[in-house]
Amino acid sequence: MIERTFIILKPDCMEKNMAGKVLDRLFTKGLKPVGMKLVRLDDRILTEHYAHLKDKPFFPGILKFMSRSPVIMAVLEGEDAVNVVRLLCGPTNSTQAPAGTIRGDFGKDVQENIIHASDSKETAVTEIARFFKKGELC
Ligand code: UDP
Ligand code: MG
Numbered sequence: 001m002i003e004r005t006f007i008i009l010k011p012d013c014m015e016k017n018m019a020g021k022v023l024d025r026l027f028t029k030g031l032k033p034v035g036m037k038l039v040r041l042d043d044r045i046l047t048e049h050y051a052h053l054k055d056k057p058f059f060p061g062i063l064k065f066m067s068r069s070p071v072i073m074a075v076l077e078g079e080d081a082v083n084v085v086r087l088l089c090g091p092t093n094s095t096q097a098p099a100g101t102i103r104g105d106f107g108k109d110v111q112e113n114i115i116h117a118s119d120s121k122e123t124a125v126t127e128i129a130r131f132f133k134k135g136e137l138c
Pocket of ligand 1 (some may be wrong): 111112113116119
C-alpha cells in the first residue's frame with residue numbers, strides 16, 4: 001500500500017555533510033519526497049516529539065543534541081514506506097546497526113544515529129501533522 005512516513009536528518013548528519021548521501025539512499029529505493037524543509041528544532045517541539053522518552057536519563061541529552069544544528073525534515077511517500085524506511089535506517093544503536101544500513105554506515109553511537117524515522121503508520125500521521133502544515137505538502 002502507498003503510504004507516507006516522516007524523517008529528520010539529525011544534527012550529526014547535517015554537521016558531517018551527509019544529508020545528500022542519506023537522501024540518495026532513500027530516493028534510490030523509490031521513496032518520493034512530498035514535503036521537505038530546513039528547521040532548527042526547539043525544546044518545546046522536541047519534548048512533544050520525544051514524549052515517550054521524557055523519563056529516561058538520556059532525555060536532556062536528546063534535547064541538547066537535536067537542537068544543536070538545523071535539521072532537514074521530510075515527508076516521504078512510497079509502497080510500505082514506514083517499514084521500508086525503518087529497515088534502511090537500521091536499529092537505534094549505530095554501533096549495533098548492520099553495515100549497509102544508514103545508521104550502521106554513518107552513525108556514531110546510540111544517540112548520534114543520523115536519522116529519525118516514524119516507527120508506525122499511526123506515528124507517521126501524528127508526526128507529519130506535528131511538523132508540516134497541509135500547504136507545505138505537495
Ligand atoms: N536515544 C539515546 N539513547 C538511548 C536511546 C535513544 O540518546 O539509549 C536517542 C537516539 O537519538 C534515538 C532517539 O533517542 O534515535 C529516539 O529513541 P527511540 O527509542 O525512539 O529510537 P528510534 O526510534 O530513533 O530508533
Ligand atoms: Mg522512535
